[in-house]
Amino acid sequence: MGLWTLLEGFLLLANALAILNEDRFLAPRGWSFSEFSAGRTKSFKGQLIGLIYATQYMRVPLILLNLICIVVKLVSG
Numbered sequence: 001m002g003l004w005t006l007l008e009g010f011l012l013l014a015n016a017l018a019i020l021n022e023d024r025f026l027a028p029r030g031w032s033f034s035e036f037s038a039g040r041t042k043s044f045k046g047q048l049i050g051l052i053y054a055t056q057y058m059r060v061p062l063i064l065l066n067l068i069c070i071v072v073k074l075v076s077g
Contacts, residue, residue, distance in 0.1 A: 011065055017055040018062055026052070 026032055031049055055062070
């Protein structure tokens with residue numbers, strides 16, 4: 001397992017977090033942004049909700065990283 005494989009794994013995890021829909025998935029389970037901003041940011045759940053929303057905010061850089069990953073895979077085989 002090399003560094004490239006590890007970076008691809010983190011990219012896949014970031015993609016998985018970025019596609020979670022708040023209305024369909026997060027809010028029915030009590031993981032909405034309103035709970036995150038209620039002041040419970042120190043808990044593990046608050047930190048995880050913050051991570052989910054940070055990855056959703058960074059969608060354009062994720063798209064660029066995905067494109068770079070695809071091009072590298074195509075070139076290197």
